[in-house]
Amino acid sequence: AQGLSTKKLGRTICFYKETTTTNGCLREIALDGGDEGTIAVAERMTAGRGRRGRHWEAPAGSGIWMSILLRPNIFPSEASVLTLLAGLAVCQALEAETGLSPKIKWPNDILLNEKKLVGILTEMDCEMQQTHFVIVGIGINVNTTEFPEGLGDIATSLYLESGRTFSRKNILQRVLVNFESLYEEFIASHSSFAPFLFRYKEKCSTINQEVKVLGKETFFAQAVDITPEGELVVIRKDNGKQEVVFSGEVSIRGG
Ligand code: ATP
Numbered sequence: 001a002q003g004l005s006t007k008k009l010g011r012t013i014c015f016y017k018e019t020t021t022t023n024g025c026l027r028e029i030a031l032d033g034g035d036e037g038t039i040a041v042a043e044r045m046t047a048g049r050g051r052r053g054r055h056w057e058a059p060a061g062s063g064i065w066m067s068i069l070l071r072p073n074i075f076p077s078e079a080s081v082l083t084l085l086a087g088l089a090v091c092q093a094l095e096a097e098t099g100l101s102p103k104i105k106w107p108n109d110i111l112l113n114e115k116k117l118v119g120i121l122t123e124m125d126c127e128m129q130q131t132h133f134v135i136v137g138i139g140i141n142v143n144t145t146e147f148p149e150g151l152g153d154i155a156t157s158l159y160l161e162s163g164r165t166f167s168r169k170n171i172l173q174r175v176l177v178n179f180e181s182l183y184e185e186f187i188a189s190h191s192s193f194a195p196f197l198f199r200y201k202e203k204c205s206t207i208n209q210e211v212k213v214l215g216k217e218t219f220f221a222q223a224v225d226i227t228p229e230g231e232l233v234v235i236r237k238d239n240g241k242q243e244v245v246f247s248g249e250v251s252i253r254g255g
Pocket of ligand 1: 049050051052054055056057058108109116117118119120139141151154155156251252253
């Protein structure tokens with residue numbers, strides 16, 4: 001934590017040389033009463049997760065594999081906005097630290113040159129209308145030199161796109177500083193996404209793209225906007241109708 005200027009985020013750091021998933025480790029810590037802002041960081045994850053049980057490749061030493069514990073007083077339905085804010089924080093941090101221009105693929109990925117650079121996985125513990133805690137998992141491919149077969153076409157790293165290596169510590173610190181500031185603003189604005197809409201849209205590549213929405217139903221559409229609640233507005237190709245897509249429900253191909 002040396003040199004870290006946050007008030008809460010990263011004040012307690014649980015470091016693992018190797019673990020299954022940092023989201024899983026932090027969940028145990030949260031259930032044991034861990035403080036808001038506690039983070040879990042691993043050098044390597046052996047069973048990193050994506051959404052819907054997908055695997056997240058997290059090889060040793062090459063990336064930032066971390067999870068952040070939050071205890072916001074919000075409704076469970078408002079928690080998906082934290083994914084969007086984490087995406088914004090990471091995108092701005094990467095821009096500032098590298099000079100590159102990554103873009104957010106709504107809702108939970110960051111792309112560089114149309115390949116996946118960052119994945120964000122938000123998980124929560126809640127009952128009825130009460131959120132006990134939220135864990136925001138962030139995986140950033142920093143100095144990765146190669147990906148296993150099958151991922152090479154869709155995944156990338158800062159190193160692969162720029163030919164340069166970067167300090168993971170500097171990036172991690174900047175992410176925490178940015179995210180803390182957005183999180184404080186989110187709480188102060190009574191968990192509204194509206195104050196962030198402009199900033200988010202500026203960094204989001206999904207708008208105006210053709211997307212394939214994979215939810216309860218699968219369909220092709222044109223993404224046209226993001227609502228003040230952080231949902232994606234699309235126009236369906238098959239019937240020309242406008243629909244609002246909720247982030248919890250879908251994967252987007254393209255965009
Ligand atoms: P989609 O990209 O379809 O929207 P998703 O956002 O739900 O899916 P995630 O759950 O965030 O995807 O991530 C899991 C997927 O990311 C895996 O199925 C794999 O294709 C890809 N992936 C796994 N490890 C990495 C990595 N280190 N870097 C980039 N992509 C990865």
